[in-house]
Amino acid sequence: MKSLFDKLWDAHVVVQQTADKPAILYIDLHLVHEVTSPQAFDVLRERGLTVRRPDRTLATMDHSIPTVPISSLSELDVVSETAAAYQIRQVMKNCSDFGIELKDFTSPDRGIVHVIGPELGATQPGKTIVCGDSHTSTHGAFGALAFGIGTTEVAHVLATQCMLQRKPKSFAINLNGTLQRGVSAKDIVLRIIGEIGVAGGTGYAVEYRGSAIGALSMDERMTICNMSIEAGARAGMMAPDDTTFEYLAGREMAPKGAAWDAAVARWRELPGDPDAAFDREINLDVSVMKPMVTFGTNPGMVVAIDEPIPAPSGNDKAFAKALEYMQVEPGQRLAGTPVDVVFIGSCTNARLSDLEAAASIVKGRQVADNVRMLVVPGSQRIKNEAEAMGLDDIFKAAGAEWREPGCSMCIAMNGDTVAAGRLAVSTSNRNFEGRQGSGARTVLASPLTAAASAISGTVADPRQLVD
Amino acid sequence: MEPIKSITSKTVVIPLDDIDTDQIIPARFLTTTTREGLGEHLFTDWRYTKDGTPNPDFVLNAPEAQDAQILVAGRNFGCGSSREHAPWALLDFGLRVAISTEIADIFFNNALKNGFIPVVVDADTHAWLLENPGVEITVDLESSTVIVPGRDPVPFSVDSFAKYCLLNGLDQMGFLTQHADDIAAFEARAE
Numbered sequence: 001m002k003s004l005f006d007k008l009w010d011a012h013v014v015v016q017q018t019a020d021k022p023a024i025l026y027i028d029l030h031l032v033h034e035v036t037s038p039q040a041f042d043v044l045r046e047r048g049l050t051v052r053r054p055d056r057t058l059a060t061m062d063h064s065i066p067t068v069p070i071s072s073l074s075e076l077d078v079v080s081e082t083a084a085a086y087q088i089r090q091v092m093k094n095c096s097d098f099g100i101e102l103k104d105f106t107s108p109d110r111g112i113v114h115v116i117g118p119e120l121g122a123t124q125p126g127k128t129i130v131c132g133d134s135h136t137s138t139h140g141a142f143g144a145l146a147f148g149i150g151t152t153e154v155a156h157v158l159a160t161q162c163m164l165q166r167k168p169k170s171f172a173i174n175l176n177g178t179l180q181r182g183v184s185a186k187d188i189v190l191r192i193i194g195e196i197g198v199a200g201g202t203g204y205a206v207e208y209r210g211s212a213i214g215a216l217s218m219d220e221r222m223t224i225c226n227m228s229i230e231a232g233a234r235a236g237m238m239a240p241d242d243t244t245f246e247y248l249a250g251r252e253m254a255p256k257g258a259a260w261d262a263a264v265a266r267w268r269e270l271p272g273d274p275d276a277a278f279d280r281e282i283n284l285d286v287s288v289m290k291p292m293v294t295f296g297t298n299p300g301m302v303v304a305i306d307e308p309i310p311a312p313s314g315n316d317k318a319f320a321k322a323l324e325y326m327q328v329e330p331g332q333r334l335a336g337t338p339v340d341v342v343f344i345g346s347c348t349n350a351r352l353s354d355l356e357a358a359a360s361i362v363k364g365r366q367v368a369d370n371v372r373m374l375v376v377p378g379s380q381r382i383k384n385e386a387e388a389m390g391l392d393d394i395f396k397a398a399g400a401e402w403r404e405p406g407c408s409m410c411i412a413m414n415g416d417t418v419a420a421g422r423l424a425v426s427t428s429n430r431n432f433e434g435r436q437g438s439g440a441r442t443v444l445a446s447p448l449t450a451a452a453s454a455i456s457g458t459v460a461d462p463r464q465l466v467d
Numbered sequence: 468m469e470p471i472k473s474i475t476s477k478t479v480v481i482p483l484d485d486i487d488t489d490q491i492i493p494a495r496f497l498t499t500t501t502r503e504g505l506g507e508h509l510f511t512d513w514r515y516t517k518d519g520t521p522n523p524d525f526v527l528n529a530p531e532a533q534d535a536q537i538l539v540a541g542r543n544f545g546c547g548s549s550r551e552h553a554p555w556a557l558l559d560f561g562l563r564v565a566i567s568t569e570i571a572d573i574f575f576n577n578a579l580k581n582g583f584i585p586v587v588v589d590a591d592t593h594a595w596l597l598e599n600p601g602v603e604i605t606v607d608l609e610s611s612t613v614i615v616p617g618r619d620p621v622p623f624s625v626d627s628f629a630k631y632c633l634l635n636g637l638d639q640m641g642f643l644t645q646h647a648d649d650i651a652a653f654e655a656r657a658e
């Protein structure tokens with residue numbers, strides 16, 4: 001009796017693990033970006049190694065890239081810090097030296113690494129996927145086994161297309177019920193992290209199952225798998241189904257014709273056996289969930305928007321430090337707290353449906369005077385599609401900034417930052433101290449909640465604004 | 468890599484839970500393309516005040532912390548991103564071991580690959596270490612035990628392969644490249 005995870009694992013073992021040695025696991029797709037790869041390419045150079053499978057490697061530039069329009073390296077130099085511009089040049093040189101396809105800042109395919117993999121159809125069910133980036137778990141939404149890895153492992157995969165790994169334990173999170181209006185996939189995953197804690201998934205590969213998953217779009221499934229790492233999980237995944245296949249059909253790197261039919265037939269075999277065993281299992285009912293907002297400095301410090309911030313248990317120094325940093329108190333409700341910045345973006349929530357959700361709230365309304373609202377599409381294609389639908393006009397008319405794609409304020413490496421002490425409601429995935437800029441305070445929320453907060457000028461419950 | 472058998476040092480204690488990699492090394496320092504020099508920015512937002520002067524209240528700025536090689540931290544140390552810059556920064560600063568009751572997965576793996584030893588101990592030992600900052604202890608890799616004065620040796624678990632690599636100063640790239648034939652055979656089967 002095998003789970004989805006067992007099947008994915010077993011199909012990629014090159015050499016089985018033993019008591020003495022981890023397994024050698026084959027990697028089908030390696031995604032590369034500018035921040036975690038330069039030192040790995042240096043290792044290859046030092047040892048005279050080549051990239052084993054450039055055809056299974058795909059690179060982009062997303063973290064340190066500016067979100068103002070640039071069309072040349074000389075324009076990049078004007079808008080970027082020297083180190084960031086150098087890093088962009090390095091990834092261009094490395095990809096060219098080692099024969100890797102790079103979606104650079106002039107490419108119509110460019111965007112956040114975890115957005116473009118699925119969008120191009122490179123992310124497929126049954127694959128093992130790695131990237132030097134913890135949110136690689138996103139790709140698990142397609143029934144892939146996707147791990148975030150460090151730079152040493154990036155070098156391993158470049159050189160050998162393999163990594164050393166011991167099989168993690170398995171964790172089933174069963175989600176049933178129907179979401180209420182104004183509540184979204186982001187709220188589900190924040191609720192899960194609140195439930196199991198930021199270390200609750202440590203050592204596990206998580207499989208999300210249940211009727212609620214079947215009802216979600218691929219965009220929504222990716223939002224949930226994306227944040228698996230915020231619960232400490234090694235990977236997050238969902239069984240592929242017709243929704244998955246419909247999403248992939250016709251995409252550039254997806255199989256075509258007879259190869260497509262054969263692939264779908266294989267993919268239909270991937271879902272786990274009904275009686276597959278897991279090391280841990282929990283059940284949650286999504287129909288009672290509400291919009292969620294974080295109040296502290298990790299994604300597990302989260303409450304429903306209309307509920308009070310809890311009191312710390314015992315002498316929890318980190319909890320007290322977090323509340324002090326966020327300038328909030330136990331018993332307080334976040335709704336109504338003044339907001340300085342609203343960021344709609346990141347690999348968690350910058351896909352087309354996220355932008356549509358935010359636009360549905362913003363349409364015909366104005367961003368509050370005290371708020372700077374930044375909308376950063378996850379990819380160039382999403383930007384183009386959104387513009388074709390007129391979403392950019394809705395945002396701009398409301399007073400929001402409409403930017404070029406990239407990670408932007410999610411990680412604040414490219415010049416898009418939140419100033420010290422300012423409060424940002426963000427659709428990204430991390431509210432760590434200083435994540436959006438030194439001293440910046442971050443409230444994580446769904447696109448609906450973020451957009452509602454931009455309009456109201458305070459942290460706001462979107463359920464009053466959705467029709 | 469230099470072989471590592473054991474590390475004896477006094478400890479430095481940061482008692483907070485859930486210390487994430489953004490605190491260990493903030494993203495604004497990740498535009499570097501080398502591994503060197505990151506120790507300067509380790510825990511930067513805690514080590515320095517807004518005007519750039521050292522924060523006298525932060526433990527790593529205390530004179531007695533300067534040559535400590537063993538960090539004792541609250542539970543779930545190293546959560547967050549996959550940035551290997553976190554163990555690089557810790558090592559560059561002079562730290563070589565982190566002890567906690569739980570250490571996040573990706574950080575744990577990254578650390579071992581760089582000769583930084585993540586050590587998970589039981590809650591009782593952890594509580595004692597938190598209460599006795601600056602005590603001299605030994606993390607003995609060969610026996611996989613922490614030797615604490617006046618207490619029984621405390622076992623910790625370290626993957627046998629990672630341990631073998633650390634004890635012998637080997638890195639894992641060599642091991643993987645030796646399996647080129649197995650990898651080619653797998654590709655031939657799968658494609």
Ligand code: SF4
Pocket residue numbers: 062063112113114133135345346347348406407410411428429
């Ligand atoms: S959007 Fe944020 S979380 Fe996603 S890859 Fe970029 S920096 Fe990482």
